[in-house]
Amino acid sequence: MALLGVDVAGRRDELLGAALVLVATLGYAAAPIIVSRRLADLDPLGPVAASLALSAIALLPAVLATPPRAMPPLPALWAIAVLGVVCTALGLVVFFQLIAEAGPSRASVITYIKPLVAVLLGVVVLDEHLGAVSVAGLLFILGGSWLSTGGRVPFNQENGK
Numbered sequence: 001m002a003l004l005g006v007d008v009a010g011r012r013d014e015l016l017g018a019a020l021v022l023v024a025t026l027g028y029a030a031a032p033i034i035v036s037r038r039l040a041d042l043d044p045l046g047p048v049a050a051s052l053a054l055s056a057i058a059l060l061p062a063v064l065a066t067p068p069r070a071m072p073p074l075p076a077l078w079a080i081a082v083l084g085v086v087c088t089a090l091g092l093v094v095f096f097q098l099i100a101e102a103g104p105s106r107a108s109v110i111t112y113i114k115p116l117v118a119v120l121l122g123v124v125v126l127d128e129h130l131g132a133v134s135v136a137g138l139l140f141i142l143g144g145s146w147l148s149t150g151g152r153v154p155f156n157q158e159n160g161k
Helices: 012-038 045-065 074-102 104-126 132-148
Strands: none
Touching: 012 074, 012 104, 045 074, 074 104, 104 132
């Protein structure tokens, strides 16, 4: 919530977007647990294909309600294809393998770091403003990620601890 900011209050569209970000966050938090408890014995390709098919079905009403006015240019279609195949499908397969290797709590840390990367890219690439509340949110994310992976201080060779 701190990373999202408190300046969306009263703006219906922004509140809806904020709510959807929170729903996505809950999904990212629950997914590794579901995968490790219910889908660990399956080949990752099946659950990934099923989740992508369900996502496409869920988005279909929005597409039908507001169809595009024209076909996107070829470079945009290639970008969409690469994002869908490499960044989404292949990324999910790798994520399933990470869950199997590291366990759900450690694997989920990668999803918590995504907002940090998004905010930093927004500041560097898009020249967005980084406020104090956003910095606090980033620190909460980093602290929570550190705690969820054991919260240990790295080994210090000088004093043997």
